[in-house]
Amino acid sequence: MDGEKEKVPAQVRTVNPLVPVPRGPIPTVPPESTRRTVRVTIDGREISVPEGTTLLEATRKAGKDTPTLCYLESLTPVNVCRICVVELEGSRALVPACSRKAEDGMVIRTDSERVRLSRRLILEFLASSVDVSTSPQIRSYLERYDAQPQRFGVPQSASEGRDAAHAGVHVVTDGSRAAAVAQPTKVDNELYVRDYGKCILCYKCVEACGVDAQNTFAIAVAGRGFDARISTEFAVPLPDSACVYCGNCIGVCPTGALMFVSEHNMRKAGTWDESRQSSTDTICPYCGVGCTLTLRVQDEKIVRVESPIENGVTHGNLCVKGRFGWQFVQIQDKNHNGSDAG
Amino acid sequence: MDAHYTKQHSSAAEKQAVDSVLGAPDSGWKGGTRSPERDGHSAVNGHARGSERHLLLPVLHAIQARLGWISPGALNYACQRLDVPPAEAYGVASFYGLFSVTPRPPCVLHVCDDIACMTRGGEELCGKLESQLGPPGSASLAGKVTWLRSPCLGLCERAPAALMSRAGEKPAEKVVAPASSGSLVSTLQSFAVATIKEPPDHFEASVSAPQLTHGDNSNLMLLRRIGRIDPASLDDYRAHGGYDALRRALDRGGSWVVREVSASRLVGRGGAAFPTGKKWDPSNKPRYLVCNADESEPGTFKDRVVMEADPFSVVEAMTIAGTALGCERAYLYVRGEYPLAGERLSHAITAARERGYLGNNILGRGVDFDIEIRHGAGAYICGEETALFNSIEGLRGEPRNKPPFPTQAGLFGKPTVINNVETLINLLLIVQEGGERYAALGTKGSTGPKLFCLSGHIRQPGVYEVPFGTTLRELIGLGGGVSGSGRLKAILLGGAAGSFLSPDELDTPLTFEGTRAVGASLGSGVVMLFDDTVDLRKILFRIAAFFRDESCGQCVPCRLGTVRQEESLQRLHHGGPIESVDVELSMLKEVGQVMRDASICGLGQTASSAVESALRRWQLF
């Protein structure tokens, strides 16, 4: 070295963690009976709800069907899709019903011009940039709000580069094609595929993989802006990631971006036919927890496994065995002439 | 959580980079050597584990500075040390423009192609660089260097501006402004191989705050020390009235300070124009004070000038605020692209701490207060207060939904007061003069002095201090009048998130209420001039591109609205509107309204403001 005393490099900015900073306690919701009630007016009708109720619950109580995409009872609200926005008197912007708590005296409109415009545009934004073909929910909303996604032009075709996008950089186009998230499907394991060309970035899978259910943290949102995407670290394939194949992300995905390989293959082959499918509830045979499984069956074959979100044991979550460990049921064993060949 | 790390092993350099922030690992659990006696029967769990997440951003800076990119091996080791899942750390690293998660040459030249630089040859500069160094992002000069286009670097008074950074054992940064293509490439060549560390920039008061060289400048208050003191000398600062205000504040007590701030009717200078007195409600028991020095609004550079030339004033003002509000701890979040401001503030904090102006028992008065610096990493959105909290906490810089407001649940979930640099330095005046006298300056609705950032086609660009109520015309007069063709076409007020005014609105008084009356806002104090040779459409394209690049991507209205807005403008320009120009314009309007109505934060809510204000005033398409 040049004899100069080794200094802290300029960019290694001095950090001086004086005290470790603890997080606050998790706030608890008092039991319903001790909660005050608040009165809110929804589309002209006054209703009372317990304090702490979200506007979404309140609008539902008032008989309004408020659309949601990123909201799920079992997950912490992230309020990112904004489809649930409602008009709150006195507020400059619209407010997300799914996370905003009802307060005494609030006056809410759930179907005003502004609300409808926002919902319609949000649907148009999504459907013009994302393949929503396997999301019945979004397709019904599109109809309900008379959305015309094609008015933004023909969507761009699939691009390979989304995983490598650098924050804050994009290629400016002449606008003749509508930017889209279309990209090749990630098929890197035998259990489920990730088709992020269908991803609306609702954060549900990230939440299910993280603190809201699985605590595995295999996936997170990476990148920024339009290039934001669900990714493992450095976009490594799932087998190299922390994923334990619980499939809880699949369970919450509203668009079919995350899909069982069985379903993906059948759709590709054109044999997926919901009219020939039935669902059967059973109990997972593997361990003593006794999770409820909902088996989706087509032509006597299990094509998908879910668990009811309202189930008190699972809240919709399973482990790899319950979710995927059913192949044995379908092995055609010629030596075993069992009557339930299901 | 059972931590799963990637398979990559970490090299010595990768470990060094992380350890330079965290110190050596204390056990095998944290990536150190395993020692059965020490590690065999114990593990750190619970609160202590994961409580260091807030060091992720500083660690990423150290990795980027040492290696030139965030490599898998380094990230993996950082994750082990901090107990952060690699997918989440990658999500954070890939959020910031100054970090690269793919290999990149060690020396990077960021060239501003934003709107103020566009009026002073920024685009031509980029064109020339492209012919000399290849397209942005490509490696050149034997693989040592790459160059990138950058949004506003906050150096608009010295446009066109560039910033270079060098990674390695002796990392460094250097500002070149104004930049010309010839000198830029030769500076870059020598910078890429330099081994000694020079100051990253030189501050010149006559350039950045030209008012100081005008005849009568005795009435300046906020700028009074700029260029007159040695920014590295605490003694010099004190000789010019420094730390008198802190003494007075400590003498009078915290509740007196809070009352005076209320009486002063001080309004926040960060852009949202929120009354500081309301924010400063001691009954909230704020735990943290945060100084927002992330200044990234295109056209804004006032905070930089203050931090570079009078850094102790920021430290003193924070100390007054923190001690008055009863916060023990403050964070100063400085824009990553401000190397000189960062260095000078670090130095000022250290010097103040050594002399008893910070730390335990400040000035022997039995109060404790300290300041920690955090550096941004290239994300405009991190100036939004709640995104800034997330950034400090080691999360992605995504804004939070409000409520709860920072005063209820801010940094680390605790009640927090966050103020802009300029807001805070006004405290020095308020404490010295008293709130009532302070409020006598300016207008009824906008009290006190205000800093404006004049740039674009103005003879003497720079930071100007005037009392609120000065008209736009008077301010332009102070700056020597319109340059370029000399014929003014448009004024952008408030930055990219602000609005355009036309020359017949020059008598608008520069106050919160006066600008509101013409449908504009003061924003962060940007006043950018465009002469009649400027193609305003190109300015709109750049603004639209800026918002698309800087959207955090969290919410649909903004993530996609900014994209559709840019596409629509491009179609109008390239003569290919969908259906007709009218249909296209009405679509643009709808996109704007949804961004305003349904976005989570101010970025999306204002992303259409400048575009709409221009389309209202001129028929551009």
Ligand SMILES: Cc1cc2nc3c(=O)[nH]c(=O)nc-3n(C[C@H](O)[C@H](O)[C@H](O)COP(=O)(O)O)c2cc1C
């Ligand atoms: C996208 C966005 C960027 C912002 N950037 C800054 C900034 O760089 N500096 C700043 O002081 N405030 C910025 N703000 C405003 C802050 O959210 C906040 O209002 C401010 O720091 C409060 O301080 P004040 O009351 O002293 O103005 C930004 C807001 C938004 C929505």
Ligand code: SF4
């Ligand atoms: S399958 Fe389970 S572990 Fe894997 S990404 Fe999905 S939620 Fe996470």
Ligand code: SF4
């Ligand atoms: S993959 Fe599915 S669950 Fe995950 S963000 Fe995308 S749409 Fe939502």
Ligand code: SF4
């Ligand atoms: S408005 Fe834009 S920047 Fe703000 S939260 Fe939404 S996507 Fe992020």
Ligand code: FES
């Ligand atoms: S459902 Fe409320 S924002 Fe997505």
Ligand code: FES
């Ligand atoms: S430094 Fe280039 S626009 Fe501000």
